[in-house]
Amino acid sequence: MNDVKGGLRADAQANRDRILEVARETLTATSDASLNSIAKAAGVGPGTLYRHFPTREALVAGVYRKEIDALVALAPALVEAHPPLEAFRLWCDRLAHYGRMKHALADALHAAMTAGNLQEGYLPMVGAIDHLLRACEASGDFQPGANAEDILLLLGFLWRLPAGEVGEARGERLIELIIHGLG
Amino acid sequence: MNDVKGGLRADAQANRDRILEVARETLTATSDASLNSIAKAAGVGPGTLYRHFPTREALVAGVYRKEIDALVALAPALVEAHPPLEAFRLWCDRLAHYGRMKHALADALHAAMTAGNLQEGYLPMVGAIDHLLRACEASGDFQPGANAEDILLLLGFLWRLPAGEVGEARGERLIELIIHGLG
DNA sequence: ACCTGAACACCGTTCAAGT
């Protein structure tokens, strides 16, 4: 659905790209900007935006696609380059920091979780966490049996941190608490 | 602001009560019901609802007022009646279960937290948790230094549990994990 | 095959006019 190389006509593809670009800028500034205003800013009719992204979630997911992919790909890389527990910590830090539309992403992920349908971006995310968890279990840092979906749910607090203090002491304190709980 | 015994005229008080009653029913069924529809269902003009509850948050807080108060009052009672760790567990369970408008309440609490202003209901909530934490520290179940605001933030996952499984194994698993992390 | 943009029903919010 987010195929960049899909069979889209050239103009459609251009519109899609422009919409995503404008959406990123706009939603970063004001995470509850209206879809119509994004369409107008992108120079397309509302119907066009709606065709490409039938729902607000779909638009947010589209914007985040690359960052989510990067985050997912990062997990195995970290495990190879660092001791498992260190890898887990680093991944959590990255999760906490990337982007400023965190709230919108959190909602999208939550919707994907509660909807029960395995929406794009969610399953790989769980997979990434699972990868880290198993590494930490193998090294003996975590007790076996932890569920990746559970941990993603728990890590959701990262997006509810007051705006100013992302990555500050508070987030790290709570990540440490979760790690301690897993040990 | 939520004074029931305040200087409200009789008709105003009656309107207020009816609005809260209708809001509870409506929001329990559909947590994103429009304010106008609530006003209409309560038989008042939109302006009247707006006067009593200038914001959606205010309305949600109004509905939850009593339950929040009960939750806050429960903390010391539990500490007196049970061993501290048990009290903490029971309070978390209660937090997870009460009401079905959890999502709306979560948003209101979150708004209160991020706004930084000590909105009604939030501070007492933190106080209740603090009471439990200190008891658990005194008994040696928890290590000292845990921050009540942090723990409320972490417990926020309870409201993002998929609809069906409140109070199910998953919630308890994660509460246990937090407890273990605090130990 | 894709886009435009008017149109629809609705939203939150305000405010003159009533009692």
Next chain:
DNA sequence: ACCTGAACACCGTTCAAGT
């Protein structure tokens, strides 16, 4: 002192008409 309800600007969404 409080309420009503019309009004405003806007929202998400649809769909005929265009190219």
